[in-house]
Amino acid sequence: MTPQEFEYIRRAVEALENPDMTPMAQRKILRTMEQICGKNATDLELNLIGAVDAKIQRNYQDLQNQKLVDILKH
Numbered sequence: 001m002t003p004q005e006f007e008y009i010r011r012a013v014e015a016l017e018n019p020d021m022t023p024m025a026q027r028k029i030l031r032t033m034e035q036i037c038g039k040n041a042t043d044l045e046l047n048l049i050g051a052v053d054a055k056i057q058r059n060y061q062d063l064q065n066q067k068l069v070d071i072l073k074h
Contacts, residue, residue, distance in 0.1 A: 001040045009033055 001009075012029045015021065 001036070005036045005040070009036060 012033050015029060016026060
């Protein structure tokens with residue numbers, strides 16, 4: 001989450017505490033918060049998937065390298 005997004009979320013939560021806020025204004029703020037949080041959750045998921053894929057690829061390559069070493073030993 002960028003500092004600007006975090007600051008928006010912080011100010012949005014404060015604004016939602018205002019009892020005079022209209023339901024339409026609350027909805028707009030909540031939808032914007034939903035978009036920000038959803039985008040950041042998706043980014044984290046993609047980063048995690050990428051990290052797991054990279055680890056799997058490294059493990060596979062290590063296994064292939066070990067097989068080659070074993071073949072060359074004999």
